[in-house]
Amino acid sequence: MNTLSNLSAQNNYGKVTGKIITKDGQPATGISVSILNTRFGASSQTDGTYVLKVTPGKYRVQYKALGMTTKELGIEVLKDQTTRVADIVLELNSFQLKDVVVTGQYAPQSLKNSVYMVRTITNDQIRLRNATKIQEVLSDQLGFRFTNDLTLGTSDVSLMGITGQRVKILLDGVPLLDRGETRESLNQIDINSIDHIEIVEGPMSVSYGSDALAGVINLITKKSPGGEQLDVHARLQEETAGKQYDAFRGSGTHFENVGLNWSHKGWELGGNFSRNNFDGAVAGWMPKDQWLGNAIAGYRTNKFHIWYRLDGENETLKNDGEPNVNNGIETDAHYISYRWMHQLQTEWLINKNLSFSGAASYTNYNRRTLTTTYNTITGETRLTVGAGEQDKALFDTKFVRGTAQYRISDIFSLQPGFEINLTGSSGARIAGTPTINDYAFFVSSEIHPLAGVSIRPGVRFIKNSIYDAPPAIPSINTKFTLSNALDLRLAYARGFRSPALRELYFNFFDANHSIRGNTNLKAEFSNSYNGSLTWQSLGAGSVKFKSSLSGFYNDFTNLITTGYDPANPSVMTYINIDKAKTKGGSIDNTIYYKNLQARVGFAYIGTYSKLQTDTLNQAAFVWYPEVSSTLLYHFKKLKGDISLFYKFNGTLPTYEVITTTTGATVINLAKRSAFSTADITFNKIITKSITIAAGAKNLFNVTNVNNTSLNVGSAHSTGGPVPLGYGRSYFLGLDFHFSKH
Known part of the structure; x- marks a missing residue:
């Protein structure tokens, strides 16, 4: 289940290292790796690897792709030594791994399993867009139209033909305040702090209230x-x-x-x-x-x-x-x-x-x-x-x-x-x-x-x-x-x-x-x-x-x-x-x-x-x-x-x-x-x-x-x-x- 190699370290901790891959052989990025019942945890990097510093002892390690799959295995960590874990293969492919949504969900969920039709703009898409404001990222999406008021310096958004305060803007699920019917708040949030954007078309009034008639x-x-x-x-x-x-x-x-x-x-x-x-x-x-x-x-x-x-x-x-x-x-x-x-x-x-x-x-x-x-x-x-x-x-x-x-x-x-x-x-x-x-x-x-x-x-x-x-x-x-x-x-x-x-x-x-x-x-x-x-x-x-x-x-x-x-x-x-x-x-x-x-x-x-x-x-x-x-x-x-x-x-x-x-x-x-x-x-x-x-x-x-x-x-x-x-x-x-x- 795992291979151990003893490497000298300079502290009282041991190390746990390994790599996570998808079933189609691609590195699995962003997988949560945690030592159960402890505070120790990490996330896999772009090449699928991870490193944990852990006090000596016997543990169970959990590998979790949010909303999709979980694996566990037992390990023993020794003082000043490195525990190398054999490659973990998750039962999903790299295509599925990118589609995790939270809007309207009971817990983070794969887009495929979500009961809602959710559209996502991924972190890669935002990064490659080189945008300076969020409006630029949304402007090429189907169903989105923007209008500009040059006198007020504001923009309004329309989603599938519905405009103004019927489109709810959320920041991590919390509504953004706008002074009028235009959604100027959309361009008053730093785009560099945004990981991805989730769009749900259609009313979400039960979950998010009265302004969500067109979607969120x-x-x-x-x-x-x-x-x-x-x-x-x-x-x-x-x-x-x-x-x-x-x-x-x-x-x-x-x-x-x-x-x-x-x-x-x-x-x-x-x-x-x-x-x-x-x-x-x-x-x-x-x-x-x-x-x-x-x-x-x-x-x-x-x-x-x-x-x-x-x-x-x-x-x-x-x-x-x-x-x-x-x-x-x-x-x-x-x-x-x-x-x-x-x-x-x-x-x-x-x-x-x-x-x-x-x-x-x-x-x-x-x-x-x-x-x-x-x-x-x-x-x-x-x-x-x-x-x-x-x-x-x-x-x-x-x-x-x-x-x-x-x-x-x-x-x-x-x-x-x-x-x-x-x-x-x-x-x-x-x-x-x-x-x-x-x-x-x-x-x-x-x-x-x-x-x-x-x-x-x-x-x-x-x-x-x-x-x-x-x-x-x-x-x-x-x-x-x-x-x-x-x-x-x-x-x-x-x-x-x-x-x-x-x-x-x-x-x-x-x-x-x-x-x-x-x-x-x-x-x-x-x-x-x-x-x-x-x-x-x-x-x-x-x-x-x-x-x-x-x-x-x-x-x-x-x-x-x-x-x-x-x-x-x-x-x-x-x-x-x-x-x-x-x-x-x-x-x-x-x-x-x-x-x-x-x-x-x-x-x-x-x-x-x-x-x-x-x-x-x-x-x-x-x-x-x-x-x-x-x-x-x-x-x-x-x-x-x-x-x-x-x-x-x-x-x-x-x-x-x-x-x-x-x-x-x-x-x-x-x-x-x-x-x-x-x-x-x-x-x-x-x-x-x-x-x-x-x-x-x-x-x-x-x-x-x-x-x-x-x-x-x-x-x-x-x-x-x-x-x-x-x-x-x-x-x-x-x-x-x-x-x-």
Whole structure:
């Protein structure tokens, strides 16, 4: 079972070494290796090897691939000697090993065994993308669309035709706070701290609450695998802004990052610090200086893990004016944001059938408008006194969540839980100091009545401080294993979303926006159905293939959107659309062959909106296509990679609510022109610790696309050309990584 060789050491410990491989002969990376009933543990490295320092004695060693397979064997460790363990072969292949998910699961689970249809963006894909913000990583994914508000410097995300606060953004399962309907938080988290991203399409309201009608985007952060380890990393990347560039300052994107992670005797300390500086030098795009930092401290044993994480962000957007030719005075507006997010999380394996996980977080976010005049002749700077020119908006949220996972038998498991979310705001643009408190209890179970059949029913009970929530929000997810390679998933979920603080109380008036909150809004409800058929080759050959065919249908009542205020057509407000629907389907295919990974997917998505005043029933589904593809190739001898990312975004139909000259409120169909984007990147290993990267982004030089919206030149205008990018850009980066185990 194991081979012993005696090698001299210089301490009172013994060493345990070995290698873990998959059944197709590949090194198994990231496998948990632990000495049972002790604090000793480690994780296998990229070549499958591991090293443990252990006090002398007889032990059992456990080898565990999260959610998939476990092996144990007995060893004896002698003082000042090394125990070499024969190669451990895990009963899974390297293709399976990469697909471990946690979103919505009772415990870390293989993607194949998950009852949910989860899409993952792996650590390799993020690394090879050489992105400076998370939006870049998601932009080429099927079903994702982004819009930019150049006046506010924010972006919003749409998933399968559903936008805004119906898409839940999570950081390790904890919701991120946004001040409005846009998901600006997505780009206010340091991408260097993200290990991988998990995307679940379709409502997850039972597990994650009211904002998860369209699905969730869960950003999973990097964590120490345990054992004795020191990691130091640094990254420097320079990128042009279209044709504009000034090295390390001025025009372009200038990205710097440094981080450290240390683990010892179960303790973990780590952190990242990044600066992301952008100077567009392109009409409409405001310069942005962003500082991002995070720190983590934790402790783990074989059965218990607790950690605290702090994420901070300071962002300044600069909208500097031109000097007045008559008096030399220019007016400058700076938008300054601060975000502090505290998290405390714990996982406790009480026994083999019962575990508990909990999370508590507090987020404080504020955004200030600082407007000044600068006299270019005298050098004097003064604060302005105009309406809204010195505004400050503050938002905070307190979040607590706890779940228990109880395995009653091989057939039946139960997961009860509770969640509390308290959100408040204040500021010059907020009417009063409102709060919205949301309390929920939820329970789900996983039932395996037959081999190859998984059924997960669930229900969430909600108490909202402002709106009468329905007595129960149900869902049911099912998975049928039709063969070793073929899986069918079918799901239904009821959704509920109460209006957010901004939609109710936020009033925003400046030169580019005239929008008023609406306290008469109704809560949203939805019924959603989705299904998928996944085929995955699991053989030991050199070619592996995965294909997924999926479809969805969402029916919304009282969907919240923006429209003209009937009492004042020059002002936008939030209104309810009586009926809104989305439906569509996609097919996604990935092939792995030796050093090649290729993916191509197609989606076809339809949207529908209707007001009660549409007595002629003129509303209809309108459709748009998407094509997405990724090509990754690793050159073994050259120790390098080439990556190509492509996305075709078809003509996007959008509904807008407008007021006609007769005062009637109608829904107008507008269209946004089709466009394509593509990026190409090269990564080359120079030494064991240093990698260089180079490439080009936005190869088709997309800047603006045409839009037929009637809302042009009005308050909160959405008409005219839509800004998507600042042109083709080029980058060069350097990455340093030192690791000691």
